[in-house]
Amino acid sequence: MNFAIEAKGLQKTFVSGWLRKRKKEALRGVDLSVPEGAFWGLLGPNGAGKTTLLSILSNLLIPEQGEVRVLGKDFRKNAMEICRRINVSSGHANFLWSLNVRENLEYYAMLYGLSGKTRQKRVEDLLDLFGLSDFARVRFDELSTGTKQKLSLAKSLVNDPALLLLDEPTVGLDPDVAHRIREAIQRLHREKGTTILMTTHNMKEAEALCEQVAFIKDGRIKALGKPKDLKSELRLGDTIVIAFSGPLHAESLQGLKGIYALQTSDSSCRILVDDLHERLPQILDFFIREKTFIHDLRIQESDLEDVFMAFTR
């Protein structure tokens, strides 16, 4: 398997202050291998080390220890070659304030070596792709937050990167704009097979977009896997709440497969199952067999947010 990112034992400490030096360990030995063509998420609380890791992967920070290979190459020897093939987009984007949208894109396209008609076409395509054509002549400092964010994403695609690093790409956006940006990212991954590593605080976003997620806390990767696997690893499961009437020995449910926990009363039960889609039919069968009438049935699916809470506690 080829890896777009191979990080081993990354350590990064920030030192601040002149007389009294303060040290902040941002990364304490991070190992991460992202296969080519994957779409992975990097989740964690504020200050966990997400942006630090992304900055190292985009050659904006140098770690004290550890090795990084991006697209199969070492930054220490092939920085220019790697930078040519990767790009980065961050939330709260900032670009040259006096340049308009088109000029900003042209400027960054030139920095990546695009010239002449190739550059013009790429800039026009990106303006179209992100619905920025109407803002092409608007200066950066006059744009709304959402449009700035779209420009940031558009800029990150000027060099048609093989690896895209996204740092909270939808932070601070209204739901509609965030949704459209998510769609654009998804389309890019689907159609071009671009490897994407994205940090986000939005668990729903990570669950919807990412094939795998890594949880980082206190500078260490605490867990890595598919959202579904992480849920089962933590035995978070899904909750089914049933209100019923009639005689029922609800405790008998305990004998069913995949039940993590069970709380019962005379007329209701609360069942924590490993997988809702597999267990619900079995539970309904049980109630039918017991000839018990179900008044109400509610489902509380656990999501990545629960996983996040479990890991950050």
Next chain:
Amino acid sequence: MSSWLLQDELTKTRAFVFKNWIMTKRNVFTLFEILFWPFVAFLSVGFLTEFAALQPEMKAFILIGVIAMSAVQVCQLDVAYALLYDVWSKAVKHGFAAPVGIRHLLLGSLVVGILRGGSVFLLLVAASYVLFGFDFTLPGPLPMALFVLGLFLSAAMVGVFVCILVLMFGNRAEVAAWSLVSLMLLLCGVYYPVSVLPAWVRVLAEIIPLTYFLEYFRLFYGFPPIFSHVLLKGYVMVIVYLVIEVYAMKAALHRAKRTGLLLKLSE
């Protein structure tokens, strides 16, 4: 060098020309830098020479210094702006995440610097002739070209030095963009010959290439240079300094990536 590589180099250099040029066009302060401050300084000094009823050669001595300083100041600002515009826009990281080198930044911004500094130079040369009867073209085209090239290389040297300071100390070092030239004004013999400086200060003057370029050009107005081989010394010094600075800037950039300053400049 293959044609693709050459094209790549030119495009990346052009990016910095493009950025500085548009920022110049869109910001009023850059117009002030070309028209207001240089003219205020030039006219003040020019009228002072009139008031003091200086001999024509003394007047030439001072006006050469004023015109040269103004051209250097404006040109060096552009080289410093190649980084400072990104710092002020908090967009430093995007530039340095791209596959560009210090050479692209230096050459691209220097092109705009030469255009702006050259404009100031030509305007002041014309104004000095019209207002104070001073003929800047007296030495002839070649000495003029050598002098002006020396000025622009000196400006590049100062501009890169500002960039190095910003990469080492962050925003607080941006003040160097305006103060370094003032220091040169004091040391390089802009308004007076370096021979009037105390011996220990003269040592500092001797390590600044601009001192030699001014000495060279004033030679044609009847001021024999204090130092020997002034043109050669000026060029060798400025080129050596520029080469050292390019490596120093690479080292400063590496350090900024190590300390996290590069990211802080984007926040």
